[in-house]
Amino acid sequence: MKSEKKSVTVKELLDGLGDEMKFKVISGFNGLQRSITAAEVNRPGLALAGYYEHFAKHRLQVLGLVEMDYLKNISSSEHSERLGRLMQMRIPAFIIARNFIPLPETVALSNKYNVPIIRAPGITMRVVNKTSMWLEEQFSPSTKVHGVLMEVYGMGVLITGKASVGKSECALSLVERGHILVGDDVVTLKLTEGMFVTGYANPTIGHHMEIRGIGIINIQSLYGVKSIRMWKHIDFVVTLEEWQEDSNYERLGIDNNLIELLGMEIPNVLIPVKPGRDVALLIETAAQNEKLKKLGFNAARDFNEHLIASMKKK
Template sequence: MPITVKDFYEAGRETLGLEVESGEDSLDQAIVEWALNRPGLALAGFYHHFAHRRVQLFGLAEYSYLKSLSPSVQTERLEQMFKRRIPAIVITRNRRATPEMRALAMHYRIPVLRTQMITGKFINEATMLITHLTAPSMRVHGTMAEIMGIGVLIEGEPGIGKSETALTLIERGHSLIADDITILRRTSEKVIIASAAEVTRYHMEIRGIGIIHVPSLFGVAAMRREAALDLIVRLQRPTSEIERDRSGLTPQTREVLGIPIPLITLPVAAGRDLAHVVEVAAMNQKLKDLGHDAAKELDEKLMRLLLERKQKL
């Protein structure tokens, strides 16, 4: 689905202080190329390689230059830009659209936004917002929790105990990000950020109880808006398949949006304190991230010892 000027405006209303200067009803314009362009050269009459697919940003320099032109030249230069179907114009420092710009924007049905921010700061903030909006993302079936700084996605078939495990984690002082449906977004080459679907955020469904509002019951500290995905824990009914490697020497990973994420499969057995095991898995992952692989270190120690004692056959 293409991202529209409206998406950008709505996401940036608070963080970027965006307001609609004109063209409220043309916000549905799709933004094909997600970048900002400062159209100084175009305003000077040079349109070769004009990045018309980008949002056009009028900073103080562009704005002052535009104002220095006669109304007829303004119209001529701006029309060349509008004719190329630019997606939107943003004016910084709370300057207002000139009458010529306003008239053309109405005619070509192209929205003009403005912000109080200064241009440099706006570029930084808007770029971050654009990265956020355009990051590859996916919805997964799973409950997301944060355990001592480690983001853990708990997966498993319905009824296996994902939500119950999360509930116990909350009681142990950890936080919930999302129950049952988690949105994953790749925000950089190495980082995946997990969050909840907007409508169900802060809620959980517990079998036998129904829907609960987590912060009301457990306090605001029990919820977080988002967390990086560091570990996937898969809950599974015991099969011989899971017994593949019990030593933890050959860690498994799963590709998520192109990034390999450590994966642990936990057999669910009656009476097993799953939340506690998930907690340990998270801590062990943290230890690994810090460069300590317990399984590997013990094995190396053991192999040294065994080699010393080894006998000729």
């Protein structure tokens, strides 16, 4: 189910980032379906000066102070020849930072070749950073998993396990104790910033849960807005399974069990479920224990060191 987007359109960029960056398309409206296939953005300074070798034509082109000033200072024949050449290379769009106003000739070329020009009030560096971060997020691998994502004591916990093992009930119990629900049942995972596995609530399901015997409940209206959030980095995975007498469950916790999610290794805690076991309490404990490990303290190892030391004394 793992998937990776290969391209986004200029329109998708405007829909996704337009409000935050106050993007405004001023020309080349017929080119809004052009696709962006690279996560990086480019500043086309050298190409504007006439050097086209290795020009990053698949990238969004950001025009800042230098480029805009340069365009003003070249002759109009140079202007139309160079910009015209760039626009025929099927670049996705231009973004002009600092709300600079483009020359009428630039606008005319943009309409002629249907390459959108987008104006943005932000300074160039901010436009470059924000846009590349957004693009990187779009191109990062993603997948869907069956489970519940919660924030427990600040830790992102993905609770997985077979159908009707009690994931939702356990999550409800955690919410009742003041923890936070991100998403129930189907959680979208994305690799963000190349190192975090981030889980997102599903927009259709929102913060609804289905509890056998009761039906669909709305966590936000039952427990308040404090009990929900939209996304969370995943710190560890809890796998719930029916207690099996012949299975050897973790007794020490000295070694970390790991599970692979989107190519990243995430600690995995297997918790057997049987009537009378307070699974929510166990997950709270696991969360605190993982938090300690993250801070460099491993209770099991620490205990073992003490044990070895006391044996040496004898």
